[in-house]
Amino acid sequence: MSAETLPEGLRRAVARLARTPRLLVVCDYDGTLSPIVADPTQAVPRPESMRALRSLADLPDTTTGLISGRALRDLAALSGLQAGENLHLIGSHGAELDAGFAQALDDDAQELRRRLEAGLAQLVGRTPGVLLETKPASIAVHVRRADPAVGESVLDAVRSGPARWKGVHVTEGKAVIELAVVETDKGAALDMLRHQADATAALFLGDDLTDEKAFARLAGPDLGVKVGPGESLAAFSVPDTGDVAVLLDYLLAERGAWLPGETRRSGD
Numbered sequence: 001m002s003a004e005t006l007p008e009g010l011r012r013a014v015a016r017l018a019r020t021p022r023l024l025v026v027c028d029y030d031g032t033l034s035p036i037v038a039d040p041t042q043a044v045p046r047p048e049s050m051r052a053l054r055s056l057a058d059l060p061d062t063t064t065g066l067i068s069g070r071a072l073r074d075l076a077a078l079s080g081l082q083a084g085e086n087l088h089l090i091g092s093h094g095a096e097l098d099a100g101f102a103q104a105l106d107d108d109a110q111e112l113r114r115r116l117e118a119g120l121a122q123l124v125g126r127t128p129g130v131l132l133e134t135k136p137a138s139i140a141v142h143v144r145r146a147d148p149a150v151g152e153s154v155l156d157a158v159r160s161g162p163a164r165w166k167g168v169h170v171t172e173g174k175a176v177i178e179l180a181v182v183e184t185d186k187g188a189a190l191d192m193l194r195h196q197a198d199a200t201a202a203l204f205l206g207d208d209l210t211d212e213k214a215f216a217r218l219a220g221p222d223l224g225v226k227v228g229p230g231e232s233l234a235a236f237s238v239p240d241t242g243d244v245a246v247l248l249d250y251l252l253a254e255r256g257a258w259l260p261g262e263t264r265r266s267g268d
């Protein structure tokens with residue numbers, strides 16, 4: 001696929017964004033860099049997207065990042081990316097910035113997290129196709145591989161049970177409900193990266209409900225791109241992760257072509 005497959009308005013918006021003095025490029029992981037698959041442990045990113053993100057991070061005045069619902073350790077392992085000065089990894093829907101996150105939870109939160117793990121394990125039992133994904137501050141209940149009626153009744157049981165416990169924060173996603181002991185906000189994480197990079201414009205790409213909190217923070221020269229169908233606050237949408245790869249590659253080409261001239265100008 002080439003950039004011509006992107007809608008013309010989006011191509012123009014990407015070309016404009018590429019000319020911003022200090023650019024921030026942030027992607028969600030599942031459904032954006034990696035296609036949605038039945039087994040969460042097998043979510044492999046599109047290599048073209050990862051190549052483009054790495055190359056963008058190597059350009060001057062360009063910062064990249066992933067903000068994902070994944071635990072940070074899983075995000076690092078699955079993406080194969082190593083965080084660095086211009087490349088940031090943020091897990092747990094924006095809450096997990098570094099390795100010490102779990103230990104930094106207060107005693108009450110750690111205790112609630114333990115109760116959630118035990119309560120959900122008991123509730124879900126050995127229901128075929130239902131999977132618990134444990135993270136430092138949350139437990140996700142996946143029903144993608146369950147019989148649809150069974151999956152729905154498990155989700156309902158979680159919604160009317162542990163999801164109502166005091167101190168529990170609920171996030172619903174694609175065939176998944178997640179119960180966390182801290183509040184999460186991808187938008188706040190995006191703003192933190194923007195501030196850190198002193199970015200003059202940001203691009204955010206995401207496919208799920210939690211990504212809407214990041215789209216909501218975009219303004220002015222920023223660009224939001226929703227991946228897949230559904231309503232969104234993003235100004236543009238593309239059908240799937242293949243288009244994300246094309247978009248990132250196009251952004252890389254446009255910014256790579258722009259920056260040498262820009263550097264010369266600012267050095268005059």
Ligand SMILES: O=P(O)(O)OC[C@H]1O[C@H](O[C@H]2O[C@H](CO)[C@@H](O)[C@H](O)[C@H]2O)[C@H](O)[C@@H](O)[C@@H]1O
Pocket residue numbers: 028029030031035036037038039040041043067068069070071093133140142144173174175176178208210
């Ligand atoms: O914020 P993201 O990077 O998009 O992470 C959101 C959740 O993604 C994963 O679950 C989703 O993707 C799985 C693999 O494609 C799929 O099997 C599952 O049905 C989806 O809900 C991940 O497992 C979760 O921890 C993330 O919160």
